[in-house]
Amino acid sequence: MSEAGQPYRLRFFFDAGSGVCLWSQNEAAKQRFGYAVELDSLDLPAGLAEEAERLISDYDATIDWSDPARLVEPDRDAVSFGYERNAPLRDQVRSLLPRLRAALGADFEIESDFEG
Secondary structure, X not given: OOXXXXXXXXXXXXXXXXXXOEEEXXXXXXXXXXOEEOHHHOOOOHHHHHHHHHHHHHHHOOOOOOOOOOOOOOOOOOOOOOOOOOOOOHHHHHHHXXXXXHHHXXXXXXXXXXXX
């Protein structure tokens, strides 16, 4: 908990090229971590942090970095945002989130659109 007794509220989402997947959602979290939350700033088991980092890398690999803002129809097999119904990373995120929550404990709340 923060000094004010509030849990640190985070949101899980991908932002291509950012290198992070957790973002502060309340003032307590922003004061402690800034907006983008680096995984190494959290007390996570090494294997869990490595899995999250691989997932970020896998997401980034879905972007056509030679033309990331292309205006043509996107490749249907690629992930635009990761929230699509059949997104290839969706199941991995759904597996990761409960373990992130358990590792961080009651001091943290993590929201995500991947569970909707």
